[in-house]
Structures are given as structure tokens and as C-alpha cells.
Amino acid sequence: xxxxEQPSTTPVAEIAAGYAFDxxxxxLGALLWDGVCHPDAQVRIPLPMLNRHGLVAGxxxxxxxxxxxxxxxxxxxxxxxxxxxxxxxxxxGVSAPGQDGERVRERAGQVGQEWTATxxxxxxxGLGGLGTGIPIRATVTGFGPVLLSKVLQxxxxxxxxxxxxxxxxxxxxxxLIDLKDLRAVVAFLVSDAGKAExxxxxxxxxxxxxVILRSITAFEQQGAAGFFGEPDFxxxxxxxxxxxxxxxVSVLELxxxxxxxxxxxxxxxxxxxxxxxxxxxxxxxxxxxxxxFFDEAHLLFNGASKAFLESVTQTVRLIRSxxxxxxxxxxxxxxxxSDVLAQLGNRVQHALRAxxxxxxxxxKATVRTFPRSAYDLEGALTGLGxxxxxxxxxxxxxxxxxxxxxxxRAPQSLMGPVPxxxxxxxxxxxxxxxxxxxxxDRESAYEKLTAEQRAAEAAAERAAxxxxxAERAAxxxxAARAPQRRKPPEEEPxxxxxxxxxxxxxxxxxxxxxxxxxEITRSLFGTARRRR
Numbered sequence: 001x002x003x004x005e006q007p008s009t010t011p012v013a014e015i016a017a018g019y020a021f022d023x024x025x026x027x028l029g030a031l032l033w034d035g036v037c038h039p040d041a042q043v044r045i046p047l048p049m050l051n052r053h054g055l056v057a058g059x060x061x062x063x064x065x066x067x068x069x070x071x072x073x074x075x076x077x078x079x080x081x082x083x084x085x086x087x088x089x090x091x092x093g094v095s096a097p098g099q100d101g102e103r104v105r106e107r108a109g110q111v112g113q114e115w116t117a118t119x120x121x122x123x124x125x126g127l128g129g130l131g132t133g134i135p136i137r138a139t140v141t142g143f144g145p146v147l148l149s150k151v152l153q154x155x156x157x158x159x160x161x162x163x164x165x166x167x168x169x170x171x172x173x174x175x176l177i178d179l180k181d182l183r184a185v186v187a188f189l190v191s192d193a194g195k196a197e198x199x200x201x202x203x204x205x206x207x208x209x210x211v212i213l214r215s216i217t218a219f220e221q222q223g224a225a226g227f228f229g230e231p232d233f234x235x236x237x238x239x240x241x242x243x244x245x246x247x248x249v250s251v252l253e254l255x256x257x258x259x260x261x262x263x264x265x266x267x268x269x270x271x272x273x274x275x276x277x278x279x280x281x282x283x284x285x286x287x288x289x290x291x292x293f294f295d296e297a298h299l300l301f302n303g304a305s306k307a308f309l310e311s312v313t314q315t316v317r318l319i320r321s322x323x324x325x326x327x328x329x330x331x332x333x334x335x336x337x338s339d340v341l342a343q344l345g346n347r348v349q350h351a352l353r354a355x356x357x358x359x360x361x362x363x364k365a366t367v368r369t370f371p372r373s374a375y376d377l378e379g380a381l382t383g384l385g386x387x388x389x390x391x392x393x394x395x396x397x398x399x400x401x402x403x404x405x406x407x408x409r410a411p412q413s414l415m416g417p418v419p420x421x422x423x424x425x426x427x428x429x430x431x432x433x434x435x436x437x438x439x440x441d442r443e444s445a446y447e448k449l450t451a452e453q454r455a456a457e458a459a460a461e462r463a464a465x466x467x468x469x470a471e472r473a474a475x476x477x478x479a480a481r482a483p484q485r486r487k488p489p490e491e492e493p494x495x496x497x498x499x500x501x502x503x504x505x506x507x508x509x510x511x512x513x514x515x516x517x518x519e520i521t522r523s524l525f526g527t528a529r530r531r532r
Contacts, residue, residue: 018401026074028406029042032405037111045393051325057329088255095413125250131253131255135439188449332366377390391403
């Protein structure tokens, strides 16, 4: 008996009615009730509600990656660009048609899916040129002090000091392009010539400066220096569509840096913050301008400062009005701070395990985050199979849909990585490769401060030489007048005395400020606003 033929009081009919949307929607799968799959009771997400954000959670091996792939495919098909991170290197298959087989046909039949092998338009990126992908780089100035403090694992006091350093560089127009620029500014501010510059705003202790410099060195030794530099990546590249109207799926390949989780998770937050700073307000739209999948989200929040968490919460809350949807992907909802979790309107919860007392506590906490349900959710969440999930989303009217245990559809693209040669060829064939592949090292804070220092040293050397020449001439003149001696007239200050006495070195920072450019402005996370 179909859902429409069942009595209206049955849970299946009531739940199915909650997903009968009038407008465009993504198909997740078919409703499960008492172990029976109902292919005519489709569980869906309204397309306009994708910018109300979401959470995809579940234990390892329960199918979270395939759920991302399934949602990304349908967003692309509806003309919505997608960004997702490929932690393990197995998401690149979204660019290639899937492989037909018995298991795929069986799943498609169970959920009422018309499965057709299909590849989707993709761009592949890599952080700082590590691994295969178009390099994504950020300038230190653009990255900002809050995010950089998290990458360098600084404490709150050190983070505040780093903020003072950025403030000084911004006010003097000293662009921090790469890490050597930052190192040069820190070294200058604790030198005799520059230490007075920060006294008016709190100062910078040599101990804190030493910690920051050591953290930068350690970061570089991890091979991460290439993440900072130019050309600075324009996150508007993520908003493109293909010639056939499908949204481009931007895949950030991270296998080369998967052992640096705090680094790549923080870089993902920078990408999102940069989008927030650049995009205009659009309000409610028929479909999102971009959907951003934030994989391994728990790594973002581990050890995060209060300022960082507040910035994440504010970004997630406000970026919705700019047409961007954010999906956090992690193992349990408790990995996400409650203020952030409260902003997530769509939930796809895969199976949870309850092998330990802590697991059991996490299970109970997860159940409490769902609306009231006709299901025994504790039993359902521990009994879900691979590719099954508990779902609730935002309806077209903005209200939560009934909780639905769902057997999910099979992705139509390749469920696995594409061959390395094919990935390399796709990267080099991209129109973006020539724009971002080659790193550029233009004049910035390091070069400007070095030039000022060398000019001061050269002036001092010239002054010393002139003083020595003048003293020698005076001595010779005095010797010629001997034995008649008289008190020499008071001399004008020499060039050397003028250089040192006028505080050339002490005024270096002030000269830098007047010569090197205009102040740099910042937004959320302290990220610099892009000049277009």
C-alpha cells in the first residue's frame, strides 16, 4: 500500500506529509519505518532552505562522505556552486561518472531512485601548492591575527600581542604578505629603533615576541610557509557555474596536509570569513549562491579562544543573508558549540556508537537536540546501517520537519578517487591554473624595513667616514699651528652627530608610517578587506 493509500493517522503518512514540498528540493532518500523502506515517501530538503545551514554527523564509516557527495551533486545540478574539503582524497570522484553495479541498482530500487552515472563540473585546489590542485594562498595581512593565532597555537595574551603587531602594520601601511614580513615587523618592534612605537598602545614584551617568532619558525619547519603569499586567492572563484548552467564543485584536496588538522580547519574558516566580507546582502533567495561543507568541524573548535568562537558564531549567523549555506561535518553534535549548533536548521545524523559511558552520554545528548519524534531515537541512532540517517530539515515555511529515519540515495558520480593522472590533467587544464600556480614575491614589509635599515646603516657609515676625515683634517691643521695653541672654535655638529643625535634610528618607524602607504581595514576575524 502506498503512502497516499495508508490511513492518514499512520506515522509514515504523517512524516511523509512533512516532506511534500511544492518548490524545488533535493532528494535525500526514502523513509524507513519498522525496518521497511517506503520509496513513495521521499525525504527531501527545500532548495531555498540550504542557506539555513546544516549538520552532517555520525561515527566513522557510517557514510557521511557519501552524503556530502549526494547533496553536492544535486546542488550542482540545480546550478548552485559547492565547496567541500577532501580530507582523505576520495571525493575527487564527484567529477567522474559512477560505476553501475548490483549494489547501486539494489539501493536505487529500494529508495525509488532513477540512477544514471553522471560526473559533475569540478575545480581542484590545494593549500599553498602542497599536493595536487590549484594553489590557494592567503597573505598574512588578509588572514588576520585571530585566525593566525589559532594556527600558531598562541594563548590569549600572545593573541592580543599579535593583534597589536597587526594594528601597527595596518596603521603604517606595512603589508604582511608572507611570514618573513611578519617576522621582520616583530623583530623591528622589539629593536632599539622600534620598541617605542608600541608603548602608547600597551607595548610588546621581548618574551612574547620571542614566543611568536619561535611559533612562526616551527610553523615554517612543518612545511607550511607556502600557505602564505601571493597571488592572494579570490574566494569569488567558488561562486562560478559551468557553461551548461550547473554549479561548479570546488574540491579542496587535503591529503598532503591531513596530519595538520588545525591548520586546514582554520584555513577553511578563513575562506568562509573572506566570502562573508566580500559578498553583498541578498536576503532570502530561491537558491543559495554557494553551499560550503566544513569537514572535520570539531578540529576547528578544539582549543579555540573566546574571540575565535564568537567570530565563528557571528559569521554563521550573518552569512545566511548573503546567500551562503554552511554545513558542518563531524562525528557528534556535541563537537559543535551550542551557539553555532543553534544556527543549523538542517540535520542528517548517521549512526552513533555507544560502546562506552561517554558514548552513551553523547547519544542521549544527541537525541535531545532533535524535535519530538514517533521514533525511539536512541534505538534508531545505534541501529542505523551504512547509508542510513535520521533527518530533519527546515520546511519551506521555516519550521522543522518531522524526524525521518531515511535510507539515502546512491551518488551518481564515482564513489572513490579518480586516477592521479586524471586529477593532475584536470588541474592543469583549468583556466585558473595560470592565474594562481606561480607564487609571486613582491615588495612588502620585509623589503621595506630592510631597505630602511640599510639606508640608515649606509648614512651612518658615510657620516662616520666624514667625521673621521674632518677630525683628521683638524688634527693636521692643529699640528701645523704648533707650538702656538689656542682653543678651537666650537664646531657645528657633524653629519654623524646629526644622524645619531636626531634619532634617525628611533624615527625609523615614523618614517615608515609616512612613506609606506595607507591604513589597512579589517572585518570579522581581523581578516583584511579585499581591495578590488
